[in-house]
Amino acid sequence: MQTHQAKRVAIIIEQVMQKRLTDVMTEAGVTGWTVLPVLGGSGRSGAWSREGQVSRAGSMVQVVCVIRPERLDTLLDAAFRVVDRHIGIVSISDCEVLRAERF
């Protein structure tokens, strides 16, 4: 089956920043992404879990974005502006996609 090279960017970020991130991505011309829930985690700022949250302040989500390789830098620049001062991580991996006309 015919597949096409792409990049998969996964951004784990605080839920309060989600809309700001996707807004910036949209401005940068990225229109496809998916948001996945996150139950908990641990990092430099300590461990947290959804259970321990009375507010959404501490919750995080994962925003996944599959894009053409040549658009990667635009996306990273945009994402970086939002993620910069906030906790969270950005990882990029290679992948292939079916139906490239969709990207």
Added chain:
Amino acid sequence: MQTHQAKRVAIIIEQVMQKRLTDVMTEAGVTGWTVLPVLGGSGRSGAWSREGQVSRAGSMVQVVCVIRPERLDTLLDAAFRVVDRHIGIVSISDCEVLRAERF
């Protein structure tokens, strides 16, 4: 630690199609997969989020399947038959697995 080459296929698809997809995968001999929840997303057909859903009609899930490289095409053919007319994306990446006897 001993690892083995494999392929990781991630299919984001409407929840109403989930069982149809996994049924087709089972028919094609694929017996291992995991279903992850999705909170929202954006694509050619616009943005959506679980919050805005009164029915499960608009909800999506992510089906992840780790398989031996030689079985990839069988899986993609099967998945494509279900995904074809529907919204959603299929991405494939390389990975390695522990305990290959399990695949």
Added chain:
Amino acid sequence: MQTHQAKRVAIIIEQVMQKRLTDVMTEAGVTGWTVLPVLGGSGRSGAWSREGQVSRAGSMVQVVCVIRPERLDTLLDAAFRVVDRHIGIVSISDCEVLRAERF
């Protein structure tokens, strides 16, 4: 944008084992991870879904860990000790990260 090589380890494991896994990871010096919810799946031990669970006994989660390549083996050894006798899968893939000082 400057990125750095890393490894992404995804471990799908029973929820009752989650804390045991992350404890072992912490002991091994791994301090960053994220836990994602899982809705259901299928494997050698049959199919299951959150819907069919009255107890948390059957539920699973996905623990994702992004680490420097040189620390991969430490992590896998630690994880293997917990996963060994249990159902679940461990997959490893290459990725790149922003802000490597965080890992």
Added chain:
Amino acid sequence: MDQILSLAATNLLSPIILSFALGVAAALARSDLNIPEAVAKGMSIYLLFAIGFKGGVSVADHGIDAKLASSLLAGIFLSAVLPLIAFALLQVMSNLSRLDAAAVAAHYGSISIVTFVAATSVLESGGIVAEGYMVAVAAAMEAPAILSALWLISRGGADARHMDPDLMREIMLNGSIVLLVGSFAIGWITGAEGLARIESFIVSPFQGVLCLFLLDMGLVAGRGLRGGSAVLKPGVLAFGVVMPLVGASLGLVTGMLLGLSVGGVALFMVLSASASYIAVPAAMRVALPEANPSIYLTLSLGVTFPFNLTLGIPIYVSVASALAGG
């Protein structure tokens, strides 16, 4: 007319309608107020269980009615026929594609159980009784419309995914039908004695739960309007208000031919006038994936549902009282 206006005013200023309005307003103002999906689902299960149970108890109380069977058949017939009318109307009023028109039509043949619940609560506060088996009629009217719409498409030669057995089972055994019919049966079997045991759960807090549920519906409808209003051309919008009136008229005639009580006629009107936004959208995503969900969801949930809730129900109840109340 006076009665309609006063009933409409009472209705508009009731806690349930105001809660709905609050939800719409909050969504339009982009507040982050939101009710968790699981809680909303839990409330809808509560409402379905309660309304079904009470219907069954009422049938147990008043004995079985010769009109039950004919009402069910009439309901099935209406549900199957309304999509054809809706489709024809859409061809005239809008320039939707055949596919989108058929998908929309399916929604208007089927029913909205929350509209039905809201109507029973208006009837109750007006002291009007209705046949308890109307909840069974509601359940019977959920599915036939889908088959009609798919027939419309296949007749047009479009390559609709053929109604596979899985989809058929999903439609006929969808959760809300099963819960409605099941709790109706439980209420019927256990009767007044059963009701006594769970009355303080399913009767007393009912109106309050309905308020919070409509708050959520308002939030969802408001968000839908914010995102989807762009796809609704004037013709389509007008259809969202005209079609309920057409449906209600057919419901009125049917209810009167069946010889139902005032409440029964009013509920038949409500069922015919209301449009599905749960079962039918899910079926459409499977069977007609190319149809645009924004159109049918925004129309059904953002236009017709609020119209029925605020103005439609008082109109239908008043008209039923005037014509069938003789």
Added chain:
Amino acid sequence: MDQILSLAATNLLSPIILSFALGVAAALARSDLNIPEAVAKGMSIYLLFAIGFKGGVSVADHGIDAKLASSLLAGIFLSAVLPLIAFALLQVMSNLSRLDAAAVAAHYGSISIVTFVAATSVLESGGIVAEGYMVAVAAAMEAPAILSALWLISRGGADARHMDPDLMREIMLNGSIVLLVGSFAIGWITGAEGLARIESFIVSPFQGVLCLFLLDMGLVAGRGLRGGSAVLKPGVLAFGVVMPLVGASLGLVTGMLLGLSVGGVALFMVLSASASYIAVPAAMRVALPEANPSIYLTLSLGVTFPFNLTLGIPIYVSVASALAGG
């Protein structure tokens, strides 16, 4: 016998049993009816809190009973001994491996709190009172069975993951034990006055919430049966019905030796007869991961739970009335 039959009939036609049956039927018919996990969890928290609180209030009302301590000890003893009997029975009746047999045995020594709740509601509707501290006995019987089963395995030389301190804490402080004991204490401390403040929350809607909760249990049990019935050989299946009767007999003897009231004896029978499907499965996944969960879950939830709910409880209540009702 007559009493058993009439009680069984009343029981079978009560809203709670019919709701359970509806759930099983919906699941077997593969309807998509389902209650969100969070809502089911919320209802179980409500039920535990209410039953614990009411037990505590009843102890506050009737003063502390000299039999409280002996009942707790007897409960712990029964919970520890029942797995040994169950294990022996399984060796005779089935050809399960030692591992699977021990895992199943652990479930039958422990208890099902929903079965307990359903039994108290049958007692209540029959006007039979029971010692309020039976909820404390229920809490005490949750864990010992697990230790017995692990001892069975280690004795057999199998390499069971040794009972680590974490697992021990998880078992002793599992959510339902803590909530049951905690709300029992709150009820005891605040007494009738505390009850008056929250009565319309924990007493009036109780039966109704139980209906919806059992609807969910029915759905889960039905889904389990659909998927897991293949693993249950006739011998294992028979065990699922025989073991509760054996357990109930021991509970009967214990309750009578303790000199409990009719209601107390009946509840002791119910606790001994019921099998865990929450705390024990979770512990087994950690301690005996190689044991097959399909076997113990399907047996406990798909066979023994429905048996107790429908036939068991009426039998136990009738027998207790006949023998202890002197």
Added chain:
Amino acid sequence: MDQILSLAATNLLSPIILSFALGVAAALARSDLNIPEAVAKGMSIYLLFAIGFKGGVSVADHGIDAKLASSLLAGIFLSAVLPLIAFALLQVMSNLSRLDAAAVAAHYGSISIVTFVAATSVLESGGIVAEGYMVAVAAAMEAPAILSALWLISRGGADARHMDPDLMREIMLNGSIVLLVGSFAIGWITGAEGLARIESFIVSPFQGVLCLFLLDMGLVAGRGLRGGSAVLKPGVLAFGVVMPLVGASLGLVTGMLLGLSVGGVALFMVLSASASYIAVPAAMRVALPEANPSIYLTLSLGVTFPFNLTLGIPIYVSVASALAGG
């Protein structure tokens, strides 16, 4: 003093406080007891809706009060000023950075609606009435503190993310403000008649829901203390108890100047004494991401909330009765 002690004793032994204590104890003992996020969110929506609605009905009953507007303005003023006091206190009592101190200060200017709800329930059980519009004052006091804190930071020259319009909207239209104000309006519009329709939903079960909700708050606070207590140095800890008393004193003066009833004065004290743990933390994560959430969350939820709930409320009510009850 005697009155304080007896009120404190009654309060400490009420089901709601004991439920909170149970939650804290379970979390500290690392039990896995937990209430699903969706259920906790659902309960908080219920509580906000009920408290807002009842406030509105009470205003509808007693007619509009000339003091409504001045109370709202006073509330806004207090909310804006308290952070400045808190900030100054922190500079003296602790060695938190400017950033952390400002973030903490924002929390103490804003309010905790659950503390408010618990206080109304203490007033009710003491037969003390309060102005219904105090819920509107509560809503008005949520946001101004955030602006004050951000001003403190920008004045200090730190590069605070500037208050963008999105954040402003998020703060002003956050879910709890909208729900509180909206249900207040609905209660006001529908009045006693509206209340009659949903009374058995929003009045009778209220105390019971509050118990379960506080159980969850206890679990969250306990988990927070387990993880976060390390970050709280003695000075910061002391601030968590001193600041509420300072706030309450200002609230007392304000309430008396406004000429409110005893209940109204007590509630003004409670609002001023309580610290936010929902709206403000979310705003701080956006506006001051570098401030350490462990500090402000542990302090507000793990120290000040329990203090107010157990000792604070009885003190404030007693003082208000003594001084304003003349």
